[in-house]
Amino acid sequence: MPTAQSSEQPALRLILADQLTLSLPAIKNASRQDLFVMAEVMEEAQYVQHHPKKIALLFSAMRHFAQTLSEKGFSVQYFKLDGKDAPQSLEEAIKRSLAKRGFQKVVTTFPGEWRVLKMMEKWQKELPCPVEICPDDRFYVTPSDFKDWENTQKGLLMANFYRWLRIENNIFITKDKKPVGGKWSFDADNRKPFKADIKVPSPRTFQCDDITESVLDLVEEKFNHHFGQLRPFNYAVTREQALKVLNQFIDQRLPCFGDYQDAMWQDDPWLFHSHLSFYINCGLLLPQECIDKAIQAYQDKKAPINAVEGFVRQIVGWREFIRGVYWQNMPGYTEQNKLKASRPLPGWYWGKACQLNCLKSCVQDTKAHAYAHHIQRLMVLGNFALLTGINPSEVQKWFLEVYADAYEWVESPNVQGMALYADGGVFASKPYAAGGAYINKMSNYCKSCHYDVKEKTGPKACPFNYLYWDFLARHREEFSDNQRLAMIYRTWDKMDASKQEATRQSAAIFLKQLD
Structure with a gap:
């Protein structure tokens, strides 16, 4: 009052x-x-x-x-x-x-x-x-707090920041300042592929009231030229509704969230994800109340530790860390392009006909819901942009435009630093590049794709397979000192020369068609 x-x-x-x-x-x-x-x-x-x-x-x-x-x-x-x-x-x-x-x-x-x-x-x-x-006290650290912490570090690592922040704020730790469960991260337990017989709860949805209907009419009139489907619209628009989404996540989705956190499934972008980023980022929900409820679920033995820690890490780790990176490196961070990527954003990102089923499916989810989960964004949409050398400015703009949870402070470092390595490794220790095998392992996209994920070169081969090696070959000079890539380059060097040539040629043909 x-x-x-x-x-x-x-x-x-x-x-x-x-x-x-x-x-x-x-x-x-x-x-x-x-x-x-x-x-x-x-x-x-x-x-x-x-x-x-x-x-x-x-x-x-x-x-x-x-x-x-x-x-x-x-x-x-x-x-x-x-x-x-x-x-x-x-x-x-x-x-x-x-x-x-x-x-x-x-x-x-x-x-x-x-x-x-x-x-x-x-x-x-x-x-x-x-x-x-x-100050915006919904965050745990201010930009100046982050700067002070960074000044105590030899390198900018999210894992170190995450540990520090949990200890500083007494989050999910024991009385002697140790992590609950004995490990700071259970990420290794969060990589199970999804299966068709697993039942996923339907997302919490809401009927539009008169206020929302009036807004929909306005948006339909003024912004119908923007990419994306407006209707049906059933998201939370009040704090009371957002709390219902949070409670449903804790009760129905959190128990399986950890296991399938990295999984992708055609025609179901929601899976066991929280769908809370919309509401946290606009202020209808507070980060602290979200993690408090998750931790309580663990204490009540209603959710396993890999799920709860993974959720806590998304909010206390990545969300806070990414914001710190943004403010510490602005202005200028959004313009960085250390790999000199210059290819225009393909029409595929706007829904034009595409034979890559994974990319097509992620774009369709994005168009329909203004949402795709973090692995879809990073390992399909971002990975493809990285491997094909798309201009970072265009990729950033696209991500900022198409997702309902996107604001520059969170979008830019995730795109520049995580997806595209355009900042040259401000906080990522290596590019998050991957071939088709990863997408095949973590999704069902490849089963109904025009391309064959098992093929490495040629017109039927999955483009991610040869684009991955072509990307590494193109940028060998930039990555020559990166020890995390040394073994991968040794694998490339051991390949038969004819196989290397076929890989580079397949990539050249594909990239020319992309242009």
Whole structure:
């Protein structure tokens, strides 16, 4: 509830689409005199062509959040995209609100993108009142905390960061600061392939209310040229609904999540994954409450340790680490291209006819749901872009556009550093390149593919097989000092010269057709 009285002049409090959390300092310290401003603006909806489902999710969640604020007694100025004289930018929305009455200051929350931070710093210089940027305390570490930790390290390794963060925050550790279960990571237990007879619970879905239906009509009208299917739309758009998704995951999916975390299955992008990244990244759920429920499930003997630790690692490990990498290396990180990849993004990523069944299936999932799980993104979509040398800027833009959980702070390091090695190994010890054997082991894509995953060269061979070796051969100079690739290069060197030539020639033919 808002503070009843305040001796201060009122503040204008800006809430962005990924800040829908009542406990944020910029929100919980508000008084009745303050005005909350929320705005659907074309500047944010169109700076890249976001998937229609992503726009609908955020606009509907924003409108429901504004309604919650009003019900709690706050004053809210909400600008709808299709409202009369709708502002075109966040700055315009702020200036209009400031012009209506006197405010002591503008209060907002540290953003998720360098672009928006620069925007806020511009406001600090140009607006007629001070602009206060509050910390985003939904994360465990601030950018400066991450920098301090990095300064104590010889190299930037997620595993070291993950251990440190768990100890610092007393997460899933014993009284003597040891990991529960005796190991910090159970990743080796999380690589079982999926099977057709395994039953997967259906995702938690929701009926659209009047607010969401109105948003869907708006998105259909304004953004029907964007890639992606808008309907059916059945995602959570309120905190209450998001909590139901979380509870269903804990009860029904978490027990098997660890075993099949890396598995892929045609026509089922959900499997046992949590589907919570949409809601954590926009603020409807808090990271801490998610891992608390998972750990409680382990303590209640309702979920095995490999599942719970794997889930904790995704949130406390990768999510926090990736954000730290982003802010520590901006500006400039998104422009890096250490492997000098320059090929344009193929139309296959936009749904054009493709004979590679794995790629086609992942794109179809993405188009339908604004979602694909992390192995689909890394080992199929990202791996193909890496092996074929697609321009990192185009790949980053695509990932940012098509996924409902994508924001630059999380998307860019995952693409630049993990998928494409475009940063030259800021935190990845080697490129995450793989041939068709990995995809065949972890999925059923290859069974109905035009290509034969067992063939290594020639027109029927799986392109991942020869593209993998061609990629390594093309970039041997760049990787000559990488000890983790030394054995792989020895394998290449032991190949018969004719086999090497056939591999390179198959790759050349495929890449020429790709162009």
